[in-house]
Amino acid sequence: MDHFDRKICEILQTDARRSSTDVAAQVGLSVSATNDRIRRLQKQGIITGWQARLAPAPFAAATCAFVLLDLRYEGEAEAIAALSAHDAVQELHHISGPHSYLMKLRLADTAALQRFLSEVVKPLPAVTRTESIIALDTAKETLAIAVPTEEQEDG
Template sequence: MFDAIDRKICALLQENARASSTEVAQAVSLSVSAANERIRRLSTNGAIRGWHAALSPELFGADLCAFVLIDMDFEGESDAVAALTARDEVQELHHISGPHSYLMKLRLADTRALQSFLSDVVKPLPAVSRTESIITLDTAKETPAIALKEIPDA
């Protein structure tokens, strides 16, 4: 599926998506055209899902990071999920196991914005039966990167 060169390209681009074709090619000992072909293939097959800039939340008025555990009834669940995933404040929404239905990660200005979001957006959804909010005090690590463990070549 992915060989060692593919994994090395993915690791490099995950660390620095702005790496030039020449930098990628040199790092994996390929020609620029061969490296570009691999990057194109990795993008086409879904291994690379997109190219994003990592922004500083505090510089954009999103100082508060909150996690919300949501209990939902099956009736209306898909509509509630669609409504929540459409919101820019929702960074992540995970269907989870255990006593709760979903875990949602939000970035908002402050606790007042969290209260408004819960009152105006989340709790009015018919499927939502209960929420529990957890507010972060500090973030020691936050990354979209995945660990690229060594796996045998396919």
């Protein structure tokens, strides 16, 4: 990736609805060269998708909770597949430390969290323990990746 690709990534990550003309003008390339680079970035798997970010509250997802999961090795793959299939599960990370996984959920309220834990999580045979953390407020939430400059990558 050169500095043009990095700049394109920065621009599109901030606002994917930008027109090709606007992106091209900002990076100093022609529209066709910019479009070629965007297609290549997609083909290489650097740009992985295009999506709108929605406010959670209008969709009964105002409560953000993090659940630390302890799992037995036997049945772990099935548990992860089952949890990953639920829309309320936004993230599921295999982590180091005393717990096996960290799961981020978006649900309507704490009652919905309780139901999800009781009906979905705890019945899974591999689950041995859960610990829930409810976010009271969100100061920052982003999917943006810091795009390093060429100098930062080289040095």
